Amino acid sequence: MRWLKSVGEWLDRRLQLGDVIRETALHRVPRKSASWWYVFGSASLTVFILQVVTGILLALVYVPSAGEAWNSLQTLNQNIALGWFIRALHGWGSNFMVALVLIHLVQVFLFGAYKYPREFTWVVGVFLLLMTLGMAFTGQVLRFDQDAYWGLGIGASIMSRTPLLGGWLVNLMLGGPIIAGATLSRFFALHVFVIPGMLIGLVGLHLLMVVKLGINEWPMPGRLVRRETYLKEYEELTHKDGVPFVPDAIWKDLIFAACILLAVAVCAVVFGPFGPTGQPDPTIIQTVPKPDFFFLWLYAALSLLPPQLETPFLLIAPVIGIALLLLVPFLSGQGEKSWRRRPIAVLTVLLLAVTLATLTKLATYTPWSPQMSAWSGAAVPAEYLQDRSPLERQGAVVFQEKQCRNCHALGGEGGQRGPALDAVATRLTEDQLIRQVLQGRGNMPAYGKNLSPPEVTALVSFLCTLHPAGQTPARDASLPAESSPKSNSAALAGP
Amino acid sequence: MSELNEISRRGALMKLGMLINAGIVALLGVPIVGYLLSPLRGKAAKSGAWVSLGPLSQFPEGQTRLAKFRNPFVSPSDGQTADIPCWVRHITGQGFQVFAVNCAHLGCPVRWFSQSGLFMCPCHGGVYYADGSRASGPPERGLFTYSHRIESDQLVIRAGELPTLAADAGTAEGGRKRCAG
Numbered sequence: 001m002r003w004l005k006s007v008g009e010w011l012d013r014r015l016q017l018g019d020v021i022r023e024t025a026l027h028r029v030p031r032k033s034a035s036w037w038y039v040f041g042s043a044s045l046t047v048f049i050l051q052v053v054t055g056i057l058l059a060l061v062y063v064p065s066a067g068e069a070w071n072s073l074q075t076l077n078q079n080i081a082l083g084w085f086i087r088a089l090h091g092w093g094s095n096f097m098v099a100l101v102l103i104h105l106v107q108v109f110l111f112g113a114y115k116y117p118r119e120f121t122w123v124v125g126v127f128l129l130l131m132t133l134g135m136a137f138t139g140q141v142l143r144f145d146q147d148a149y150w151g152l153g154i155g156a157s158i159m160s161r162t163p164l165l166g167g168w169l170v171n172l173m174l175g176g177p178i179i180a181g182a183t184l185s186r187f188f189a190l191h192v193f194v195i196p197g198m199l200i201g202l203v204g205l206h207l208l209m210v211v212k213l214g215i216n217e218w219p220m221p222g223r224l225v226r227r228e229t230y231l232k233e234y235e236e237l238t239h240k241d242g243v244p245f246v247p248d249a250i251w252k253d254l255i256f257a258a259c260i261l262l263a264v265a266v267c268a269v270v271f272g273p274f275g276p277t278g279q280p281d282p283t284i285i286q287t288v289p290k291p292d293f294f295f296l297w298l299y300a301a302l303s304l305l306p307p308q309l310e311t312p313f314l315l316i317a318p319v320i321g322i323a324l325l326l327l328v329p330f331l332s333g334q335g336e337k338s339w340r341r342r343p344i345a346v347l348t349v350l351l352l353a354v355t356l357a358t359l360t361k362l363a364t365y366t367p368w369s370p371q372m373s374a375w376s377g378a379a380v381p382a383e384y385l386q387d388r389s390p391l392e393r394q395g396a397v398v399f400q401e402k403q404c405r406n407c408h409a410l411g412g413e414g415g416q417r418g419p420a421l422d423a424v425a426t427r428l429t430e431d432q433l434i435r436q437v438l439q440g441r442g443n444m445p446a447y448g449k450n451l452s453p454p455e456v457t458a459l460v461s462f463l464c465t466l467h468p469a470g471q472t473p474a475r476d477a478s479l480p481a482e483s484s485p486k487s488n489s490a491a492l493a494g495p
Numbered sequence: 496m497s498e499l500n501e502i503s504r505r506g507a508l509m510k511l512g513m514l515i516n517a518g519i520v521a522l523l524g525v526p527i528v529g530y531l532l533s534p535l536r537g538k539a540a541k542s543g544a545w546v547s548l549g550p551l552s553q554f555p556e557g558q559t560r561l562a563k564f565r566n567p568f569v570s571p572s573d574g575q576t577a578d579i580p581c582w583v584r585h586i587t588g589q590g591f592q593v594f595a596v597n598c599a600h601l602g603c604p605v606r607w608f609s610q611s612g613l614f615m616c617p618c619h620g621g622v623y624y625a626d627g628s629r630a631s632g633p634p635e636r637g638l639f640t641y642s643h644r645i646e647s648d649q650l651v652i653r654a655g656e657l658p659t660l661a662a663d664a665g666t667a668e669g670g671r672k673r674c675a676g
Contacts, residue, residue, distance in 0.1 A: 066575075149576065156602060157602040159659075161661075166659070167662065175534050177655060180569075180577060182572075183576075279575060280574070282575070282580055283578050288617040289618060302619060303619040369618065370617070370620055375608075375610075403608050403611040417620050446630070450613075
């Protein structure tokens with residue numbers, strides 16, 4: 001034991017790190033801040049370290065070439081002992097890291113920890129969040145499969161909307177005029193060198209500021225932050241009611257970090273690695289590209305926004321959003337810290353959380369997308385065909401063959417792009433149905449050129465049968481009530 | 496006094512050193528920036544090139560078919576990404592339209608449904624008519640089209656660029672003008 005101590009002393013005389021480490025470990029933190037609420041930052045760091053380690057392990061096998069990347073992932077999944085597990089750890093680690101960084105941000109925001117004198121710690125934290133999202137996106141590209149290929153196409157399409165510079169930005173992003181080998185190479189450089197390098201530097205800065213400025217005290221309603229008095233008050237607090245960071249506070253960080261690592265490992269074992277999905281062959285167009293979980297909300301927003309709002313949303317909203325985040329500590333750098341007395345802060349968080357969760361939920365089943373195989377995969381339910389005339393049954397065939405089911409559900413099966421048609425006859429009269437089919441309206445294309453008059457007659461006569469038993473079909477109120485809705489069918493076949 | 500002089504001389508030398516370094520960094524910066532911006536100067540980025548989609552007989556009149564071509568500006572590491580699909584519509588006689596598969600909304604691959612005569616996009620629900628014009632959904636315009644011509648019984652298109660709203664060089668936008676209306 002004695003020689004170990006002397007080796008340690010020999011080293012410390014040369015490294016001169018002992019005092020720094022001791023000072024960091026023993027720096028006093030407010031007793032109440034040694035809380036389970038203050039563990040998310042250190043957990044994010046732990047997962048980041050996991051990502052670095054598993055990332056290096058993956059780089060031992062991964063080939064960053066558009067022609068080989070997909071095969072090398074298959075090799076990792078299938079041929080290399082536990083390669084699948086390392087991939088799964090890295091993939092789940094990425095999800096956990098984004099989640100933890102977001103939770104950390106929300107906690108810091110609600111606890112007012114960004115206020116004086118920690119404004120710049122928050123600013124660096126915002127950049128850490130952006131880089132974490134950057135890592136998530138570039139990592140998805142490195143999993144060079146169909147989703148990655150078309151995801152790049154979506155990225156390029158977004159870039160191309162920039163006025164004047166659009167073409168240049170697309171070329172810079174893709175490393176050329178089209179998605180190709182150069183594209184993957186530059187995303188590899190970003191994911192493996194550029195962003196991690198900046199992340200490591202900024203994490204160091206972030207931690208240094210946390211240690212130097214002291215951890216945020218537990219916010220008490222009514223205890224206001226004032227520039228003139230805060231530093232003195234904080235020093236008094238840590239001296240009167242403070243505890244050394246090691247071991248009084250760090251044990252919670254350690255236990256939580258261990259739980260998170262365990263959770264990542266369990267997810268990796270149980271759910272396995274992410275993809276890769278189909279090969280990155282652009283000629284295989286039978287694909288439904290989807291972004292990874294943390295970008296699903298964006299995918300949904302882009303489907304639901306009115307078209308004319310999309311470009312402003314894509315180009316202006318991120319700038320405003322990031323600027324607002326960066327400005328938070330300068331807009332409210334003093335005053336109340338406790339969330340109990342900051343209703344607008346709480347409501348903002350809730351509103352954003354509900355919005356993002358709703359959009360993400362919608363994006364998991366994409367009601368706005370046509371269901372491309374419904375016309376051939378989902379048969380018209382038998383009850384809609386019983387006791388129908390030959391014409392109406394012929395209409396059901398037209399209905400199926402013209403792919404109406406891709407957008408319209410019947411009996412709960414089919415696309416949700418347009419309204420379900422189980423009771424369409426109660427909403428539209430025969431004339432209105434004919435008009436809607438021929439001319440389209442709203443989101444529905446016009447089928448006038450693709451349907452012959454007999455097909456329209458058959459289709460509409462089938463649609464007119466779609467109403468619940470006991471509920472009468474819609475009728476034109478300007479006509480006498482006894483006029484049957486079928487009376488016009490004969491006229492239709494004429495033109 | 497002499498000490499002060501010495502410090503200012505050292506200070507001046509330090510400033511000189513910084514100046515020389517700044518100059519060298521600026522000099523090195525020019526080729527570095529030039530290297531980083533090289534994707535903007537490629538030949539492909541400017542004009543595209545003509546590639547054949549095969550003999551006309553592959554595209555029966557009145558039908559719309561998926562065709563594939565090899566990107567004219569291929570590099571050894573491109574792998575499968577150099578194989579590009581497009582939709583060829585043979586209207587009648589010498590009349591053709593060649594559409595990009597990339598949806599004009601955000602670039603997902605659109606699929607042709609011959610029975611309903613529509614192109615549908617699986618991502619955000621963009622729909623186009625057989626002539627490529629917008630039918631419904633989020634796209635603000637019709638499908639991108641490639642410029643095309645017929646050379647000794649072959650259908651030839653100008654390609655090489657990812658069709659996006661900003662692609663105004665020869666491929667997408669040029670084709671759009673030809674096929675407008």
